[in-house]
Amino acid sequence: MSTIENQLVTVTVNGRTYERAVEPRKALSDFLREDLELTGTHVACEHGFCGVCNILLDGQTVRSCLLFAVQVDGASIETVESLAAPDGTLNALQQAFNDNAGLQCGYCTPGMLMTAKEYLDANPDGGTDDQIREAISGVLCRCTGYQQIVESIRAAASAGKGA
Amino acid sequence: MKPAPFTYHAPTTIEQALGLLASEPDARVLAGGQSLVPRMRLRVEKPATIIDINRVVGLDGISVDAGAVTVGALVRQQTLVTHDGVAAVHPLLREAGSYAGFHTTRHRGTVGGSIAFAAPWAELAATTTLLGATITVRSTKAQRTFAASDFFLGPNQTALAADELVTEVQFPPAPAGTGFGFHEASPRYRDYATAAAAASITIADGVCSSAALVLLRAAPAPLSIDVASMLVGRVVDDAAIEDVVQSLAGLDPPTDIEASGAHRRRLAVTLTRRALADAWVNAQEAVA
Numbered sequence: 001m002s003t004i005e006n007q008l009v010t011v012t013v014n015g016r017t018y019e020r021a022v023e024p025r026k027a028l029s030d031f032l033r034e035d036l037e038l039t040g041t042h043v044a045c046e047h048g049f050c051g052v053c054n055i056l057l058d059g060q061t062v063r064s065c066l067l068f069a070v071q072v073d074g075a076s077i078e079t080v081e082s083l084a085a086p087d088g089t090l091n092a093l094q095q096a097f098n099d100n101a102g103l104q105c106g107y108c109t110p111g112m113l114m115t116a117k118e119y120l121d122a123n124p125d126g127g128t129d130d131q132i133r134e135a136i137s138g139v140l141c142r143c144t145g146y147q148q149i150v151e152s153i154r155a156a157a158s159a160g161k162g163a
Numbered sequence: 164m165k166p167a168p169f170t171y172h173a174p175t176t177i178e179q180a181l182g183l184l185a186s187e188p189d190a191r192v193l194a195g196g197q198s199l200v201p202r203m204r205l206r207v208e209k210p211a212t213i214i215d216i217n218r219v220v221g222l223d224g225i226s227v228d229a230g231a232v233t234v235g236a237l238v239r240q241q242t243l244v245t246h247d248g249v250a251a252v253h254p255l256l257r258e259a260g261s262y263a264g265f266h267t268t269r270h271r272g273t274v275g276g277s278i279a280f281a282a283p284w285a286e287l288a289a290t291t292t293l294l295g296a297t298i299t300v301r302s303t304k305a306q307r308t309f310a311a312s313d314f315f316l317g318p319n320q321t322a323l324a325a326d327e328l329v330t331e332v333q334f335p336p337a338p339a340g341t342g343f344g345f346h347e348a349s350p351r352y353r354d355y356a357t358a359a360a361a362a363s364i365t366i367a368d369g370v371c372s373s374a375a376l377v378l379l380r381a382a383p384a385p386l387s388i389d390v391a392s393m394l395v396g397r398v399v400d401d402a403a404i405e406d407v408v409q410s411l412a413g414l415d416p417p418t419d420i421e422a423s424g425a426h427r428r429r430l431a432v433t434l435t436r437r438a439l440a441d442a443w444v445n446a447q448e449a450v451a
Contacts, residue, residue, distance in 0.1 A: 004168050024171035024213065046164065047201035054267055061267040066200045070171050071193075071215060115267065137353050138265025 009073045013038065014082040022069045029053045031069035032079060040080040042110050044140075051139035054111040055079050061118045080110035083117070093117060093156040102152030104143030111139045116153045126157025166203035173215045177301065177330065180216050184326045185303045187212040192328060194237060194276035197268045222275070222330060227252060230336025236275025236329045240287070241266055243274055253294065253334055254445075255343040259286040259361060262347050275329040283318040283380055283417075284355040286347070291332060292385040293361045293377040299331040306330075317383040338373065341365040342445025344438035347379075348430045350421070356380060357422045360434035362390075364399055364442040366450050371399050376407065376439065381416045381431045390439075399443040407439060408432050 006021040013036060020035050027046070032038045032055070044052040046065045053064040056078040083091045090098060093116060103109045119135035120126070132150050141149060172187075174180040184190060191210035193199060194217065202208045216222065222237035227248040234243060243249060244260040263286050264272060277287040278298060291298065291311035298309045300323055307327070314322050323329065347359035359379035365372050372395060376388040390407050397403045416427035 004170055007171065023168070025166045025168050027165070030165075047204045048197060048268065049201075051265070051267060057270075060270045062271050063197075063267060065204075066196050066268075066271065068171070068196075068200075068213075068215075070173070071217060135266070138267045 007070045009069055011069075011072050011074070012076045014078055020069075024068060024070050026069045027065050028055075028067040028069050028072055028077075029064040032064060032077075035069070038079055038081055040110050042107055044107060049140070050108070050111075051115065052108045052111040054114050054139060056114055056118060059118075061115050078114070080113050083113060092159045093120065093153075096156035096159060097149070097152040100152040100155050101148045102144065103149075108139055108141045108143075112136060112141065112149055115139050116149075116156070120153065120157055124157065126154050129154070164204050164206060166200070167206060167209040169210055169213045171213050171215065173218050175218050175220060177219055177221060177328070178303075180214055180219050180328060181301060181303045181326070183212070183214045184328060187214070190214050192216055192279070194279075195239065195268075195272035196276075197264060197272040198276065198280045198282055216328070225249065232256070232334040234274050234332045234334070236273060236279075236331060238274045239270060240264070240272045240274060240277065241269035244269065253337060255290055255294065255345060255361065255363070256334070258343065259290045259345040259359075262286045262345070262353070262356065262359070265353055274332060278314070278332060279321065279323055279329045281315050281317075281319050281321045281384075282355075283383070284359075286345075286356070286359065286361075286379070288315050289359060289361045289377045289379045289385045290345075291334070292387060293363060293375050294334045294337070296335070297333045298329060299333070300324075300327040301330050302326045302328070312387060315384040320384075337363070338365045340367060340372075340446060340450040342442045342447065342449050344441030344443075344445065346434040346437040346441070348434060355421075358416070358427045358430035358434055360431065360438040362435070362438035362442040364394070364439070364446045366443075366446040369398070371395050371397055371403075371443075371446075374399070374439075374442075376435060378414075378431050378435070380427055381414050383417060388435075399439060404436055404439050407435060411435060 010019045029043045032041045042052045044050045048063050048066045054061045055064045190212035193213045193215045222235045224235045226233045230252045244257045250257040296311045344362045347356045361377045364374045374390045374394040376390045378386045393406050414428045416424040418424040
């Protein structure tokens with residue numbers, strides 16, 4: 001149906017460089033999941049409300065569902081797959097979520113973790129609970145009531161290394 | 164949902180972007196995409212062509228000069244609200260700008276995009292109006308400037324022509340002794356505003372020498388209330404603020420799925436009280 005040509009995108013994700021041809025309308029979130037088979041990034045609302053698809057684009061959190069893959073040509077991206085060690089060992093932030101029941105169904109967790117990583121990188125001492133709540137206010141969780149997520153982020157900071 | 168197919172252009176100069184805007188009949192400018200892309204995903208908008216201006220050079224500068232602030236259209240909202248030089252001369256931009264979405268959406272969302280898009284809840288539309296900002300737009304044919312008060316015509320409606328691009332917003336210096344206040348009500352923390360009020364008061368010789376009030380969602384576009392006629396020459400105490408509140412009795416805010424007009428009128432009254440009270444306190448600090 002569409003006569004629109006695919007465009008070539010070169011992007012570095014979690015330290016590895018990929019080159020793919022994509023349709024311009026393809027969202028970055030779908031590109032990560034379908035073209036690069038990095039399914040750790042979740043998609044929920046797909047129009048920018050929920051924050052579940054948050055990733056780091058050149059070091060800053062963005063909604064990956066509100067970017068088109070063609071826009072990130074030349075960029076550097078970090079997804080939730082960047083957190084654990086290659087052998088699957090959780091990093092301090094993931095371990096803190098695990099230890100403090102910072103997740104239940106797990107759907108928002110990739111977005112929460114990447115948003116928390118950005119926050120802890122900027123606030124290694126963890127800051128105040130109000131600051132943590134402000135930081136994660138753009139990511140919806142429908143299970144935890146957020147309290148355990150705040151505790152997880154505080155625990156990760158106390159563990160000495162956020163991410 | 165997935166957006167409808169479109170042809171994608173990523174110009175690197177303003178001239179290229181304007182040329183595409185002039186030649187493509189069904190084109191939309193993509194800046195931060197935090198408003199446009201959700202609408203494309205809901206297929207409320209199905210542009211045939213997307214002109215992505217994120218790689219255009221020369222649109223992302225901020226300058227602060229003798230109290231005046233000039234902001235390029237591509238400046239990210241988060242860059243604006245975290246800019247200490249801007250906050251020093253126009254604290255309202257940080258105060259009100261922090262209500263625009265979340266820091267994650269402000270990383271992408273742009274100042275020019277917020278203004279060109281003119282969502283009815285756009286805090287930046289209210290602040291440009293309150294601060295008397297000038298909005299510069301360009302096409303292949305001409306450059307035009309608008310007073311913000313003439314630019315916003317209604318929900319998602321502006322004076323911008325289809326072939327024009329917002330390039331810059333200029334905020335004039337605030338007079339010495341000026342304080343600001345901004346208050347907003349939304350159903351959930353950091354959600355779209357149901358109503359908001361932005362106020363400024365300047366103090367000279369212990370009394371109000373100028374004042375402004377802009378209400379968001381009290382009318383189809385940001386609504387300026389002539390508070391100067393009620394406040395100039397006075398100490399802005401509770402009695403003075405109640406005079407302003409009395410003048411809001413005739414407000415007829417829009418009713419929609421989110422809130423009734425009557426509810427918005429009550430919110431406008433409460434938020435006006437808070438915004439004016441803050442502006443007065445902050446103006447007193449500014450003269451101290």
